Amino acid sequence: MAVVFLDIDGVICTPLSLRLDRLLRRPMDRQTFDPIALWGLRGLVRRTGAQVVLSSSWRYSLEDPDPFTRRVMDNLYRTLERNGTPVADIAPILGLTKGEEVAAWLDRHPGTGYVILDDRSDQFLRAPALKSRLVLVDGLRGLRPRDCRQALALLNQTQTNERGVRHD
Numbered sequence: 001m002a003v004v005f006l007d008i009d010g011v012i013c014t015p016l017s018l019r020l021d022r023l024l025r026r027p028m029d030r031q032t033f034d035p036i037a038l039w040g041l042r043g044l045v046r047r048t049g050a051q052v053v054l055s056s057s058w059r060y061s062l063e064d065p066d067p068f069t070r071r072v073m074d075n076l077y078r079t080l081e082r083n084g085t086p087v088a089d090i091a092p093i094l095g096l097t098k099g100e101e102v103a104a105w106l107d108r109h110p111g112t113g114y115v116i117l118d119d120r121s122d123q124f125l126r127a128p129a130l131k132s133r134l135v136l137v138d139g140l141r142g143l144r145p146r147d148c149r150q151a152l153a154l155l156n157q158t159q160t161n162e163r164g165v166r167h168d
Contacts, residue, residue: 002048002113002155004041005091005102008056008076010119010139012037017142029071037143038083041117044148048155051088052080055102055116059090099127113158115151117143 006012017034026032045052058076061069080086091101092108098118106112116130119139124130135151137143 001109002050002115002158003053003088003109004044004050004151004155005053005055005105005114005116005118006041006087007098007116007118007120007137008054008058011056011117011137011143012041014142015140029068030075031072033076033079034142038079038085040143040145040148042084044151044155045085047152050113050115050155052085053089053091053105054087055091055098055105055118057098059093062090063093097123097126099124099130102130103127113155115154117147117151 012033013031014034014037016036017032020026020032020035021028024032041052044050058073061073064070077087089105091098091105094101094104096104098120102116102124106114114133116124116134117137118124118134119137121131121134121136124134133154135147135154137147
């Protein structure tokens with residue numbers, strides 16, 4: 001099994017998507033996510049069979065009973081579902097750095113191949129073992145083809161290693 005740890009802000013929620021929302025006058029609870037980023041994420045998931053694990057701080061909103069917050073989160077989940085990249089799981093909420101929470105998820109799922117899509121490397125300082133699997137996305141541009149190629153190479157490397165093929 002392979003997973004894509006997905007951050008939202010700076011990865012699929014970008015300045016482009018915010019401009020589109022202003023142009024279309026869409027309320028935040030029906031916001032548009034970056035179409036280029038969604039296209040790239042869909043291609044990555046289709047080509048690798050990876051599942052999406054939400055690692056974004058948006059996870060904290062899942063426990064919020066506020067109706068507006070619920071609609072925002074429902075919109076995110078619906079958008080990812082329609083995109084062919086449904087959220088399969090979330091990283092645990094432990095009150096630690098994002099890197100430590102991703103590491104905790106991986107400890108509970110040993111042997112899982114993974115890649116992390118995020119725009120903030122500082123969240124992984126306390127989990128240095130994860131840095132080699134981090135695709136650092138430019139938060140002003142969002143997930144772009146170059147990032148997807150890097151993520152694909154990391155996931156393919158993991159899948160090749162799982163099959164026992166040696167790389168010299």
